[in-house]
Amino acid sequence: MKPTIKEVALEKLDLSLSEMRIINPHWVAKIQSSMWVHGQLQPVVVRPYKDKYQVIDGIKRVYAATELMLKTLECYVLDVDLKQAKLLVLSYNRLHQSMEVWEEAMVLTDLIKRHGLNQQSLSKLTGYSRCWVSRRLSLISKIDEQVASEIKMGAINSSQARALMKLPRCNQIVVSRVISSLGLSSRQSDIFVKAFLSATDEAQQQYLLDCPEVAFERAESGMPYDIDDPRLCRYGNNLMQSMQYVLSTIKHVLLNLHESRVEALKETEKIIIYPEITKVKGYAEELIKAITCLQTPQTVS
Helix, strand or coil, X not given: CCCEEEEEEHHHEECHHHHHCCCCHHHXXXXXXXXXXXXXXCCEEEEEECCEEEEEECXXXXXXXXXXXXXXXXXXXXXXXXXXXXXXXXXXXXXXXXXXXXXXXXHHHHHHHHHCCCHHHHHHXXXXXXXXXXXXXXXXXXXXXXXXHHHHCCCCCHHHHHXXXXXXXXXXXXXXXXXXXXXXXXXXXXXXXXXXXXXXXHHHHHHHHHCCXXXXXXXXXXXXXXXXXXXXXXXXXXXXXXXXXXXXXXXXXXXXXXXXXXXXXXXXXXXXXXXXXXXXXHHHHHHHHHHHHHCCCCCCC
């Protein structure tokens, strides 16, 4: 059967290969906007499969078309088997580098588990080096299942996942939540993971999870990642760490207050912000009273 181009109804398109893809809503929205303005620019690549057509390339276009309530899509129909279809998933996305590293890893892992291929044969069939194949397979093997689910949903990207790989599986999910909630870059993720690994006990780890800013402050200042001061007891260290966190927060607040944009705030905005300012002022006064007992003229050598 020669490759053909035909119009295929959306309900006839099988998306079972999407299990190995990350369907990022942001990218689907971009494709949807493009299709709304320009229409379908490229055909979806499919193969005949169980009275339907299994989508090999163009899964995001199918999701976008569904949102636009289109009836059909133009499809390029190939007569290939399932193994060839999965290899084509890698091939079609290679030119534009449109696949996440994690997606490539999922396809390679599936080819090994379900089709009996090894790293050498994968290297030959995909045209990539064995080192390239090995790095992606190790990503799958070292990542916790819960984190893998976060990656599939687009909450964690591949660069963040590479940082998480350095952690024991039991710690990955709690650290991944900090990384995703703060939207840390690849470099910041590496810094935070390094600090977490340097923590000597669960109390230090929890402190970093609660106050991740400490990791970045110490990295910027060149301070060691060891959080505890050996001269202090556990309570003393907890108090010191709390003070450092407060200092970091105060610096951040002052930085915002000193910006010229404060003067540009509208009166309605000031009214909304004022209750929080009142709370900050009240807590600041309580803090001053509470730390008075710690003030001493003596210098500790």
